[in-house]
Structure formats: structure tokens, C-alpha cells
Amino acid sequence: MRTTDVIVLGAGFVGVSAALQLQARGRSVALVDRLGAVAGETSLGNSGIVQTEAVFPYAFPRAPGEILNAALNRDPRAHIKYSALPSIAPFLWRYFLASSPAKRLASGRVMRGLVEYAASEHRAFAQAAGSGALLREGGWIKVFRTSRGRDAALADAEEARPYGVTFDVLSREQLLALEPHLSELALGGVHFMSPPTTSDPQALGKSYGDLFVERGGRLLKGDARSLSVSGAGWVVTTEEGPLPAREAVVALGPWSGELMRSLGLRLPFGVKRGYHMHYAPRGNAGLSRPVLDLEKGYLVTPMARGLRLTTGAEFARRDDPPSSAHLDRLEPFGREMFPLAERRDAEPWLGRRPCLPDMLPVIGPAPRLKGLWLDFGHQHWGLTLGPVSGRLLAEMMAGEPTLMNPAPFRAERFA
Numbered sequence: 001m002r003t004t005d006v007i008v009l010g011a012g013f014v015g016v017s018a019a020l021q022l023q024a025r026g027r028s029v030a031l032v033d034r035l036g037a038v039a040g041e042t043s044l045g046n047s048g049i050v051q052t053e054a055v056f057p058y059a060f061p062r063a064p065g066e067i068l069n070a071a072l073n074r075d076p077r078a079h080i081k082y083s084a085l086p087s088i089a090p091f092l093w094r095y096f097l098a099s100s101p102a103k104r105l106a107s108g109r110v111m112r113g114l115v116e117y118a119a120s121e122h123r124a125f126a127q128a129a130g131s132g133a134l135l136r137e138g139g140w141i142k143v144f145r146t147s148r149g150r151d152a153a154l155a156d157a158e159e160a161r162p163y164g165v166t167f168d169v170l171s172r173e174q175l176l177a178l179e180p181h182l183s184e185l186a187l188g189g190v191h192f193m194s195p196p197t198t199s200d201p202q203a204l205g206k207s208y209g210d211l212f213v214e215r216g217g218r219l220l221k222g223d224a225r226s227l228s229v230s231g232a233g234w235v236v237t238t239e240e241g242p243l244p245a246r247e248a249v250v251a252l253g254p255w256s257g258e259l260m261r262s263l264g265l266r267l268p269f270g271v272k273r274g275y276h277m278h279y280a281p282r283g284n285a286g287l288s289r290p291v292l293d294l295e296k297g298y299l300v301t302p303m304a305r306g307l308r309l310t311t312g313a314e315f316a317r318r319d320d321p322p323s324s325a326h327l328d329r330l331e332p333f334g335r336e337m338f339p340l341a342e343r344r345d346a347e348p349w350l351g352r353r354p355c356l357p358d359m360l361p362v363i364g365p366a367p368r369l370k371g372l373w374l375d376f377g378h379q380h381w382g383l384t385l386g387p388v389s390g391r392l393l394a395e396m397m398a399g400e401p402t403l404m405n406p407a408p409f410r411a412e413r414f415a
């Protein structure tokens, strides 16, 4: 039976990044996923933005009017599946409490410490993997339709400025110079110039996986639910048989909560589901970078497969069947703003953003479970934060100085 130093469970952006960062610190690593492949779930279908402007977590609405609008599914930025409410209400309540202005500010300060290194860690991986061409420069744009939207976009951007976020405010003419195929509904925009974006998140993730294997890592098919304590370490069953290791990392994205519960650690896990659909561009029209239709709350990103429209948060149980309701609400807004022609996918793709109520990930040792480490809950920003979270975790595991104080990410905050 072959052993390894570390088993990383889950091969999304978070898991593959942790595996690479541990490998870079001299550990032998096996990456285990039930698909036996990298970036096959949530990491496959996102909007492709390495959100280096991301400071403040997306907060639960606080104003009574906004809450009412959201509750009645009148705000297109989110969608609630009513039959799921009894199950997800405890999570939503904790999310509401964690969204107070003071807590949001505190989360922003913490998040900044990570986000600061997000692009450089991606670029280092992509360069080593030979996939630098999958990272596009040119940033991304928030487009507003009304002066009210403009005020909101500017206020958000200004709030982030002291944290080092840079942006340009675009008049309609300046916006059209960058994205000439937006419709007359676009009044102007806020352009975040520095975030890299990708035209194919899955290909980027796979290139990181290939790099890991090239460097001697093993990518195995196996079920994380078979993880158990074995001697001084852990063992998991893979297609190649039982695999023992001194240490294990849980990076199962939206499936992390279940495994932790089976090991005796209950965390207030929730998901914000989201969909994508690809469209052919109309004629020779297109986009050069991702664009968010701010007041309607969806994004369109130019991807290898076409123009990818991604939806905001659908509040439902993780395993509820997919529903076309949210995408169907948003598509008409997309068609009036962007040059979208026919759909290219037979069905909308469904992904599940893994969330904890304070919208901070858990990164660090598992309480009371020696040799088990946690790296999950990256909500809207798992593509962005995968590589840098992996670095923070690997630094902790290797006993190195860490890039920032990891205390705010400890699982014990939910004790």
C-alpha cells in the first residue's frame, strides 16, 4: 500500500491549489475527488473573474424595503425557492445577523489580507502550468442603467478605495469605446482594471491539475466519505485501494459540511446556487471582458463556448432539482443589454457557492481532529481565493510564517 504525506479531498480550485502549495513545500500529495478530475463542479461554471476588487462580502439586505422586495422575489439579483425556506431559514437568519454594517466592515478588513495576493498566486500557477494565455487582462465592468445605479456603483467602489481597490468611472462614451456592443440602456460603468479574468475556468483548473501531476502529485478517484482515522493519521479509500496519510485536507466546497458533521464538527453551512447559460453572439458583436448589469444582478462573460450569462444567488437546498426560474427572469434583461443570440446549452448549468454565514472561508486546523485541515466556504470568490487560500493553509501546515494572521478563518469562530 502506497502512502503519502497529505491527502487533499476535493479537486475544485480550492483543492487543486492547496495540493500545489503543499507540493511546493516538499510534501508528497494525493488529490482525491469523486470525479477523478479537476474542476468538474462549482469551479467549472463560474463567471471567470479573479476578483481582486472583492473586499466586502455580499451582504444580506438590511433595509426593510429591500428585504421585502427580496422576500417577494421582486429583486432579480436573487431568487428564493419558497418550499426550501423552512430548511434554509436558520442559515439565512445567521447570514442576516452577520451582515450588520460593523460585521461587514470587519469581514472586509480580513478579506483584503487574502485578496491582495489572489492575482499573483494565480499568475504564478498559470505561468508554471503554461496556461498564462487563459488569464486575460482588461479587468471587468459594472454597468449601471440609471443615475441611482450610478450612485450605488460609485459608493461601493469608493468604499473599497481605501483598501487599495482602483477603478475608473466611465461615461457612456467611454464605456462604448471599451464595449461597443452594449445597448442604449447602459448609462455608464465602473471599470475595475486590474482583476484578471479567464475565458475558460475549467481549462484553467485542469492546467493547474496537470501541473500538479507533472510535479509528481497523484490525482485519484475516491469518495471522501470513506475518510477515517488510521493510526497516527488518516485513510481514505480510492479506486487504487486504501490510501493512508499523516494529514488530510478537506476542500470539498459545498459538500464539506456533510463530511465535517460525520466527523463530529457541525458548521452552519449554506449554499447560494447559481446558473449559467451560453449564448451565441449576435452577428459579429461580442464582449472583450466580463460585464455586470448592476441593477439586475447578473454577469455576462466572454468565454470559449460563447457569451456566458451567470445568475446571482438562488436560495434553495443544495440538492433541490435545478429550476430555470431565475435564469428565465434574467434572460430578457440580458437580451436587452447584450448582443445575445440563441442559447448554446441544452439546459442551464447549476453550481453551488459554498457559504458560511459571515461569508468568510474556513482555513486552518480542524478543532480536536489531529492532522485534519480545512479549506472551504469560499462563497462567491472561490476561483479568486483558491490559490491564496492554499498558500495560507500550506504555510500553516508547514509551520512557516503566514502571509496574514489566519485566526479569523478558524472553524472555532462558530463554536
Ligand SMILES: Cc1cc2nc3c(=O)[nH]c(=O)nc-3n(C[C@H](O)[C@H](O)[C@H](O)COP(=O)(O)OP(=O)(O)OC[C@H]3O[C@@H](n4cnc5c(N)ncnc54)[C@H](O)[C@@H]3O)c2cc1C
Residues within 6 Å of the ligand: 009, 010, 011, 012, 013, 014, 015, 032, 033, 034, 035, 038, 039, 040, 041, 042, 043, 044, 045, 046, 047, 048, 049, 050, 051, 222, 223, 224, 225, 251, 252, 253, 254, 255, 273, 274, 275, 276, 310, 311, 350, 351, 352, 353, 354, 376, 377, 378, 379, 380, 381, 382, 383, 384, 385
Ligand atoms: C454562477 C457562479 C458564478 C461564479 N463566479 C465566480 C467568479 O467570477 N469568481 C470567483 O472567484 N468565484 C466565482 N464563483 C464561485 C466559485 O466558483 C466557487 O467559490 C468555487 O468554485 C468553489 O471551489 P471549491 O473548490 O471550493 O468547490 P468545487 O469546485 O465544488 O470543488 C469541490 C470538489 O469536491 C468534490 N467532491 C464532492 N463530494 C465528494 C466526495 N464525497 N468525495 C470526493 N470528492 C467529492 C467535487 O467533485 C468537486 O470537484 C461563482 C460561482 C457560481 C455558481
